[in-house]
Amino acid sequence: MLQGPPERDTCRDVILPALAKVGWADELIRPEYPVTAMRVVSGSGVERELGAGRVDYVLEVVSGLPVAVVEAKRAYRSAADGVQQAVRYAEQLDVPIAYASNGKEIIERDLLAGTERVVDSFMTPAEAWSRYASAHGLDKDGAELLQQPFNRIKRTASGDVIEPRWYQTVAVHRVLSAIARGERRILLLMATGTGKTFTAMQLVQKLRAHARIVNPGRNHRVLYLADRDALVEQPRRKDFTVAFGADPLWRVAGGANRSREIYFATYQALAGGDDEGKLFRDYPSDFFDVVIVDECHRGSAAENSSWRQILEHFDSAVQVGLTATPKQGDTVDTFRYFGEPVFTYSLRQGIEDGFLAPYRVRRVLLSPDTEGWEPDPGQLDRFGREIPEGRYSTRDFERVVRLLMRTDLVASFLSRILRRDPTARMIIFCVDQQHADDMRRAMVNANPTLVAADPEWVVRIVGAEGEKVRLLEAFSDPERTSPVVATTSRLLSTGVDIEDLKYVVLFRPVGSAVEFKQIIGRGTRLYPDKGKASFEIVDFVGATSHFADPDFDGFPSWVVDNTEDDDPGAEDEDTGGDPTDPSPSTVADPAPPFTVTDPVGEDEVSPPDGAGHQRPEKLTVDDGHFFVVAEAVQVPDTSTGKLVLTEYGEYVAGRVRQLASGPHALADRWARQPSRQEVLAELKAADIDLSDLSPTGEDGVDPLDVLMQVAWNVPARTRAERVRRAREAHHVDMEARSETARAVLNALLDRYAVHGVDEITSPEVVRLPPISDLGSPRDIVSTLGGGVTLGSVINEVQEWIYSDKSVS
Template sequence: MSAPEFVARKHIDTQLSAAGWIVQSVNELNLAAGKGIAIRELRSEGGPADYVLFVDGKAIGVVEAKKTGETLSHVADQSARYTAAKNWIPQRWTDPLPFTYETTGVETNFRDQRDPDSRSRPVFAFHRPEHLLELVQQPDSLRTRLAALPSAHPLVTEPLRDCQISAITGLETSLAGNRPRALLQMATGSGKTFTAVTQAYRLIKHAGAKRILFLVDRGNLGRQTVNEFQQFTTPDDGRKFTDLYNVQMLGPAGIDPVCQVTVSTIQRLYSQLTNNPLDDEADEHSGYELDGTGGPSREPLPVSYNPAIPIETFDFIIVDECHRSIYNLWRQVLDYFDAFLIGLTATPSKATLGFFNRNLVTEYPHVQAVADGVNVGYDIYRIKTRISEGGTKLDAGFDYQKRDRLTREKRWAVQDEDETVAKTQLDRSVVVPDQIRTVIRAFREKLFTDLFPDRPARAESLGLDVPWVPKTLIFAKDDNHAEDIVTHVREEFGKGNDFCKKVTYKAGAKPEEIIKAFRTAPEFRIAVTVDMIATGTDIKPLECLLFLRDVRSQLYFEQMKGRGTRTIDPTDLATVTPDAGSKSRFVLVDAVGVTESDKTDSRPLERKPTVPFDKLLQQVALGVRDEDTLTSLANRLARLDQSLSDSDKAELQTLGGISLKQLTSNLLQATDPDHALDQFRAQHGPDSEPTESELGDLRALAVKTATEPLATNPAYRALLETKRRDREVTIDHLSGDEVLATGYDEEKARGLIENWKQFLVVNQDEITALQILYNRPNAKRHLVYEELKTLAEAVARPPYHIAPAEVWKAYEHLEKRKPTADPAKVLTNLITLVRHTVDPEHQPLAPFPELVEARYQQWLDQQGERFTDAQRHWLDIIKNTIALNGAFPTDEQEDYLEAWQNVDSKEGVPLAVARKAFGNEDPKPIIEELNEILVA
């Protein structure tokens, strides 16, 4: 045996032992020594097997060992040869032996030969003997059962939505094909969790899954998920999920082995794997925060084998909200388990798709959800103030209040010199109370004139003195900012503590209790949060989001917007907002330019979040020059630069000889592998190719230049740390603010309409509904329901992703029309929308049923006394059918009779009664006339 092979065998022996196997040589063979025995170099019919595995004295599998670095795919054939045990091992579980491993001690592959089209898969470690025994005693393998699941146990589709049916069907097809990872994209509010619970039930009941892990983004969402399992009614016998199967929220006590479903954050799961305690507050931080949107991202966390949590602990892992930290910070936690990975997300990124092997089994975007009435769309309303847009100025010689960030203790101090405060520093280093007050006041003043103009009349009709403030969520920059906002909201609205509350980690009461109150309590109208309910939290009555913080991550912003998209039954909405009517949209109020700022999904810079700032500076002074240290330091310096005043920046530049922006840029360029190549080609020509030595010299020079101001200037390092630790915030009571502009986002509306027009032009000869509306004469310019549905589905698909209801709203904003309550509710409104787009001067933008009703009444007036009351009753039915379906079909007799049968069945009246009402007169010519007049 060579030295590399000997080293590999030592690693493999250790790994087998950790998983509960007793490793023996042939000379030491004693199958009674324990549950699982691994015998080295036992000769088989195909040659000497590196290890033969025995459980309860019977052979169950083989392990083929190779030296570190050798590839393993070709070794599987060798392992399979050794599993023929009929003539050389009398005591065996099956023949051939079912399980094979190929390993180098670094990489390990596993195969269950009983699987259909069995193939090897990578595993983190060896399975325990008890697990292999459990597997071999089952009549078939999990993957065999998964292959049969779709056909053997058809999905009960009630009460699932179409998008949920598509998701489950697609996922089960993927699982049947033994694809290890699958991603479901489902719009926020479309029922991702209910879909996952339904799938979990089918996997446990019909596929024999033993344990499922359900990972959530934060602790309060875990409790929400457990509640979803508790409320789930099984489709076959009507019992509750938790009456049949145990569900636990993972806590300090660990994983309950009798629980079929374990719900946890990935932070808590990691703490269990590594035996490190977890702070309860850490369990409440979103992975989106760790992506650089509110907290740092980190290098992947190390994971080693934990015998208390073997790799076979879970058969399936469902990851709800797949943010980027899953793929860098936590991916080794997921890779640890020998389990299928199922991702749920409303906002997939390139990293998400890559991690799940681009196996997107269902796609249900927000625009399609809006078109289907599963989500509501949104309007953007902009509030611009002078200080929000341009910052402010602290004047020399005036007293300003200083507030400690941590203790909130206040003192007064005279401003030494004039200081310009950029808008990015607002509410961080400088707070201008009148800026917050002005935004809140503008929001209050425009609430019932611009944002929800129908509410005063609706409130009056219900006998209410004043309209109810719609449930509103305000996003703040940090806890102190949230505290200031709460104060101003209560003052500007003239309300008490119950009207507006903070929902942050420092809010006092349990967060889930505050969230529950916001969801259900009528008196609690406005919540202020930083990020606690920015993702996942289900608050259906929300009708307004007010952004007083900017967000740089596109995915995080989409998640935050998703809080407003959920639909709610009008009756349920009325219990908390009596004058709301129905929720057909939500309003995104942008007071900071969040809808206009550039968004990115680039990888965050922070690699060493646990290393304090002063220690990073010290490491650089000691000569540490690795990429993680330099990029992390650049990230800290960039954040510090955003929070400093101009005078602080000038002081630092004077001492260090360089601005913080330039220092940050130099550090990043020094770690950029392409920067050295660009420098070389700038010096030697665009086509020149440097040697590795030349590139190395350029990189070393860039690192030396970038770090020199820090490495050689102790006073500069000390001042940087002093500025970072400055805990005081200046309260600018002197500056007054004013509103510069308010109004809906017209640019968004115009862009949406242009995309809609482009769709119509491109597809006018391809889609039947558009062919009719564009090309047929008015007399035959009517549609049927299925043609309209096809049109709505076509425009919602890529590359347009347009919800017609959003186009309708865009026209209303630009044309200053009174808002329509819910244009998406009636599919035939598409007829009006297309006609208005083609001929805006002569085709009014009005709900199609209203136009039909007006034309119908005009037609009736022209008929005089022609029809009896019984005939009028059926004419009304025909009119309503046209209004909701586009036409009453008469082209074929079969369609004609079916239409009559349908309206009869809805009315509960026999067909003969309808015919009798018209006597000998065939109503078909009348129907044709109504189709022409009412739809024209």
């Protein structure tokens, strides 16, 4: 048998002294450096940690600036066993030096030189820093820039400092290295929910600290630019104000103020007015040192955009573009303007590392979307207009014709989902403002009790809503309990952080892959304070076919665009879906003689008629018999390196087969409460909800039978059938017991048949009838005899219920 001290002893007794010997102070050695999130999931009282990816030691030249990694192995293991892992960590953390050591041997891999050798000692801090500076092309000034400290003022609710995650650290230093090399336009790609604005704040922190050293007599000025109020207000309030205080910050609105250091502005505020009166011209062209463009794929990415004037005016500043979804097209090309990204962190990486919430997709097929809808000959709409004959499909609904009963059907379906947790936040993306209002009203009528208790349980948040600012602020605040459900069109599709969002509902086609990714990103943030570790996408229109795009989780490569003069705004207009959409809900186009029109825009309303009333643009149908045709749940399979959806049943079956070698082995684990709780915790960690697997109309089926049926196709039996089999198999044993013992056993079996196993393992079971009718717990135990306890009887009943005979 192999012997030797544990790895932690090797670290403490050999590696740490060897590092100290060459000058690495304790504060420069980061043990157990996390490269995946540490999450604790709880399943019926059992807690386990997820995300154990940690580097044994990260060596920093200053706090927060890694330059080398050390992977330790036990003394009896070869140091070579840790080399590949050390190299992987070094690549991940963007450092040039990787070490592997078992305490007796040190192997050094120099990623910059491409060499590997056995060495007698570790590099000194000065040597490691020199290799890092060479790898990143840093001169003395650039080295000084990167060595500035991170901001450590922002804290969690418990008071802990919020440290930059590994990928945020790499992102900041990649951008700073590019600036130090003289690059003026820099692109940073980070998936929605990975903390782009926190990263931007830390970038500004280092730039300001360095500016005070090299130019102490001048303020270092930053412009944070976006195209929506929420995109500048949330970073200003949540990150920058916390980190720097309110004094150096200024929200641009109205006249120019040249006395501050960090400015927040929308394009609209800076570009309003005629050409001579545009506000941005009141600031000298060299006023800002850095311009940070959030969601840079929008607005200024277009060459002929009027907003591009702002970036051209401040051309002398370093311009940093932030986005999760860059665009490339005939007139919009994020890469052409900002260049290739200096760092990319994708949705798949974020989910695998545990920093983003995993998701599943509930695809729901409605009868009008599956079969199409045809009006009766001569049928009139609500306003007396004849409805043109033809078959109408998904892309026509709420654009050409309003099917209010279809909206009511969706409201009923969503209300059923929310019955599990009426406080779970949900966004419903609708075709336009009118559709969003119809959806809001349908949700009100489907949930009168909830709305009576909270009049703003469901609200509409759209551009024309007078209360949109107040409602959006309340909806995006996880500490508030209302509103719970928001209907919208496009206003909430990008740039709005709703950390506790549990459901993203797609009730309109999404033709743009960029917009689709932005919409999905609304749900990717984790919020453990409310138990949010995942979210669900409910798709009624086939929009999730975008997941099948092989580039969904990647980013466009550099391509040469054609020069056709297309509509520069076309990519932002939803034309009703991709005509190549492989979704099973696609049906034939409606026949002439009508024309499909674009929906009313987010901030537009229908023009009034001659009497001053709003003229209804769409055909409005109040009646109709619609129903749910089919429903399927899918989850992403990242094993292929892509976010490809797989059927939920297949996913669950694979996970269950990992927990046990067969149905008998699973039943054996299920029969004992501690091991059953372990199974439940592992299922919860894999985001498996047993309620989604229960056969329709069979509430009396044990979860074990559901899992065995999914994994091994074992016929599911009801709890009552399990009890009958248990009584038959143990009839002789029961007859040999005392009258009180038989009564206890029968009471436990009967209670299981009605309520399930959790009811008989609860400590309260002895205080509930019919067991409580037999006497006090002490009296009952005294009549059982032979040192038998109630606990042992309960364990015995579980063994009977889940014995091998119940599986055969």
